[in-house]
Amino acid sequence: MGAPQPAQPAGQPPQPPGQPPQAPPGQPPQAPAAPSGPPPAGGFGAPVPPPPGGQPGYGYPQQPPGAQPGYGYPQQPPAQPGYGYPGQQPYGYPGQQPYGQQQYAMYPPTGPMPAPGMPPQGGGGGGRQRMMIIIAAAVAVLLIVGGGIFLAAGGDEGKGKDEAGSSSGGTGGDDGSGSGGSGTGGAGGKPAKTDAELLFSVAKPKLTDVTKVDGLWVTDKVFAKGSLNSVVGYNTSDGKEKWTLELAGQICWGSKHASEDGRAAVLFQDGKIGGDGRVQPCSRVAVFDIDTGKKLWEKQISLGDENIRFSEVTVGPDVVAVGGLYGGAAWKLGSGKELWRPDQTSDCKDVGYGGGTGLVAVRKCGSYDAPKIEVQKLDPSSGKPRFSYEVPEGIDYVHVISTDPLVIGVDAGGAVGTSDVIAIDDKGKMRSRISTENGKYTVRCSAVEVEDCKMAAVDEDSLYMGTEEHESQEEDYGRTNEIVAFNLDTGKARGKAEAGGRRVMTPLQMEDGMLLAYMEPTYDQGGQVMAIDPKTLKSTVYLKNPKDSIETESGYRPSLNVRLLYAGGRLYMGQTLMSERSSSLDRKEYLLVVFGGE
Structure with missing residues (x-):
């Protein structure tokens, strides 16, 4: 990214009138990797020495030039049913099919069936194949919404001390890098009381369609949640x-x-959805104070009467940056002063950024049919690259998992899902490459966005990923898994923490030098927050959620459209995508639930 440059025309076509409303973007399919099997020798899929330089392939963006990703573009699948939906049981339930083997009628009966919330697995085809998957997923949304199939829901058991929520979306009372939500977080560490209860819940706002409700932030004083047309x-x-x-x-x-x-920052539509279902572009950016709710500033980038659309927003060191198909822009966090904007004259576009303690751009250059991808560590005050890493040939998509240290996820060879994780040193050289081994390790990065990876965590020395589920050796039935630590210098596994029994756990975030993991509930046990010592990989229970909240908690599986955040001795679980439909007429859904030992 260079110095401030002239604006680029948006050029986005309007959505045809009469079309049913499309599913909101911002959380595209969280795709699993290809079926388990040995990786190809010498290719992506196994830790190998850095490959020689070359022009990388690139399937990004998915749309033809002139089509804008975002609201109104078919790319978002529905949330999958929560626990309690007919035919689905919590982990550990006798006779449950392994994760990834449940069958859904919306997918063709060829090859391995996808896991809940995931598009079909497959190889080859690059951008065109993924385009077909995304369009099919959007069609599935319309069929589900129109046909009465209900989306994910939590239960009503274990009601909290206060419940907030109304038709206005939450009124009426009540890096470290990681896979969950993010925020300032307050004090971490082990709470005084391990046995937890459902402290608070926020009811789902009244919706008329599948709606994005992204955003979860926590300070010592306030927790804030994105809702319908509001925070x-x-x-x-x-x-x-x-x-x-x-x-x-x-x-x-x-x-x-x-x-x-x-x-914190939000990217939102230029106006409310009209009666004809037509959506407005995602062109407005606002920064607000989490404690007070005061909007500090709001910006758009316009050319004439057109507002440039963006796909995602991040916060870095005194900077707010937005990226998308038409390029990237940034402002000073404190003042809102514009730092740079999309360059109409350049054939390079910043399609997205990773934030946190650093600022990293994923940059596409060249033609649509034969572009190349670069990952750049930026000076947040100017946008000038401190170094660039040229992504090797054969990579279709790039996602930022961590900016400091710099760790990216890549989708190689046209396969659906994150095939490899690459660590990059402070000179822009490959530090190591770690294969997900065709789905053996379950990091999830969204299909098209840059900063939306889940189920992985990073510290200075290591990457932590959960393994796929497998039969438990300690019980007569049930599934379990492990979290494996990989050395970022060598790419080699250096140890693992076992979930044990019939439990499944997922890396959540780094906190006070500890790896926090979320242990999912079973049919007879609530979920847990576990602290894992990065050196010994021994675990300690931080929170044990109650049994009477299993159904409520089970609507927040990490693989679904949710964000999880541990802060101040509490577990915050928020939805990011919701429908007007419920999974059951007698079961209540929540926008957010908070568990703690108070």
Whole structure:
């Protein structure tokens, strides 16, 4: 990214009138890798020495030139049914099929069946194949919404001390890099009381369609959640609503990071969805104070009467950056002063950024049919690259898992899903490459966005990924897994932490030098937050959620459209995509639930 440059015309076509509303973007299919099997020798899929330089292949973006990803573009699948939906049981239930073997009628009966919330697995085809998958997923959304199949829901058991929520979307009371949500977080560490209860819950707002409700941030005083056309803040002390920040339209993206002084950013639509179902572009960016709900500034980048569309927003060191098909822009976090904007004259575009303690751009250059991808560590004050890493040939998509150290996920060879994780040193050279071994390790990065990886965590020395589920050796039935630590210098596994019994756990985030993992509930046990010592890989229970909240908690599996965040001794579980439909007429859904030992 260079110095400030002239704006680029948006050029986006309007959605044809009469079309049914499309599913919101911002959380594309979280795709698993290809079926398990040995990786190809010498290719991506196994740790090998850095490959020689060359022009990389690139399937990004998925749309033909002139089509804009974002609201109104078919790319978002529905959330999968939560626990309690007919035919689906929590982990550990006798006779449950292994994760990834459940069958769904919307997918053709060829090859391995996808896991809940995932598109079909497959290889080859590059961008065109993935385009077909995304369009098929969008069609599935319309069929589901129109046909009455219900989406994910939590249960009603274990009601919290206070419940917030109404038709206005939450009124009425009540890096470290990681896979969950993000925020300033407050004090971490082990809580005084391990046995937890459902402290607070926020009811689902009244929706008329599949709606993006992204954004989850926590400080010592307030937890804030994206809702319908708004962000709502609640007191951490009693769960009562403290403020509501109204937005011009639906949220397209909530920043995964917040500044140390508690400021976060949202990308949202230019207006509310009209009666004809036509959606507005995702062109507005706002920064707000999490404690007070005060909007510090709001910006758009326009050329004439056109507003440039963006796909995602991030917060880095005193910078807010947005990226998309038409390039990237950035502003000073504190003042809103513009730092750079899309360059109309350049054939390079910043399609997205990773934030947190650093700022990293994923940059596409060249023609649509034969572009190349670069990953650049940027000077946040100017956008000038401190170094560039040229992504090897055969990579279709790039995702930023961590900016410091720099760790990216890549989709190689046209396969659906993150095939490899690459660590890059401070000179822009490949530090190591770690294969996910065709789905053996379950890091999930969304199909097209840059900063939306889940189920992995990174510290200075290691990458942590969960393994796929397998039969438990300690029980007569049930599934289990492990979290494996990989050395970022060598790419080699250096040890593992076992979930044990019939439990499944997922890396959540790094906190106070510990790896936090989320242990999913079973049919007879609530979920847990585990602290894993990075050196010994021994685990300690931080929180044990109650049995009477299993159904509620089970609507927040990490592989679904959710964000999980541990902060101040509590587990925050928020939805990022919801439907107007419920999975059951007698079961209540929640936008957010909070568990803690108070």
